[in-house]
Amino acid sequence: MPEEELSAEELIEQIRQLKVSDLLVSSFSTTAQLTYAKLEESSRDLEQARVGIEALRVLLPVLEGHVPEDILRDFKQLVANLQLAYADAAGTG
Numbered sequence: 001m002p003e004e005e006l007s008a009e010e011l012i013e014q015i016r017q018l019k020v021s022d023l024l025v026s027s028f029s030t031t032a033q034l035t036y037a038k039l040e041e042s043s044r045d046l047e048q049a050r051v052g053i054e055a056l057r058v059l060l061p062v063l064e065g066h067v068p069e070d071i072l073r074d075f076k077q078l079v080a081n082l083q084l085a086y087a088d089a090a091g092t093g
Contacts (some may be wrong), residue, residue: 021066028059032078039082039089046090053082 006014035052038045056079063072 021063024059024063025067025071028056028063028075031055032082035082036085039085044089046086049082049086049089053079053086056082
C-alpha cells in the first residue's frame with residue numbers, strides 16, 4: 001500500500017512540532033558519519049574532516065541540557081574518537 005502524501009498543512013504542522021534539538025542530534029550524527037568517511041584512506045580529505053570535527057565540537061555545548069546525558073556523553077566520546085582518527089590519518093598522510 002503506497003504511503004499517503006502529506007498535505008501542505010500537515011507538513012507545516014509536523015515542522016512546527018519538530019524540536020530544533022532533534023534536528024541538531026540528527027545533524028550531529030550525519031556530520032559524524034561524513035567526517036569518518038573523510039578520514040578513510042580511500043576518500044581522505046583532512047580539511048573536510050577538520051571542518052566536521054570543529055562543527056561537532058561547537059554543537060556539543062549547544063546540546064547540553066537539551067538532550068539526555070547519555071547521548072551527550074556518547075557524542076563527546078564520538079568527537080574524541082574522531083580527533084584521534086584525524087591525528088592518526090594526518091600522521092600517515
